[in-house]
Amino acid sequence: xxxxxxxxxxxxxxxxYRIVVTDSRKRRDSGWIESIGYYNPMTEPxxxxxxxxxxxxxxxxxxxxxxKVKKLAGK
Numbered sequence: 001x002x003x004x005x006x007x008x009x010x011x012x013x014x015x016x017y018r019i020v021v022t023d024s025r026k027r028r029d030s031g032w033i034e035s036i037g038y039y040n041p042m043t044e045p046x047x048x049x050x051x052x053x054x055x056x057x058x059x060x061x062x063x064x065x066x067x068k069v070k071k072l073a074g075k
Contacts (some may be wrong), residue, residue: 004058005066006031016040019050019069021058034058037070048072055068 003024017039020032023041036058037050050073059065065073 001059002057002058002063002070003066004031004036004063006068014042016042019072021063024064 001024002021004019004021005028006017007020007022007029008015008017018032018035019037019039021031021034021036022032026032034054036054038046039049040047055073
């Protein structure tokens with residue numbers, strides 16, 4: 001099954017996350033199918049950018065959002 005989840009980027013103690021579509025069996029930071037946005041909790045206020053068209057496409061073909069992405073996206 002495909003999932004929409006966060007993958008960690010950035011330096012130690014300076015996290016930056018990409019919102020990616022990946023196979024649910026892969027590890028958190030391993031290869032992904034498509035990057036559809038990003039989340040930066042270190043800025044004030046936190047920055048969130050998601051490509052809504054691609055998010056809706058992946059949801060329409062059966063991808064599931066992780067709990068954190070669901071909370072961030074407000075869906």
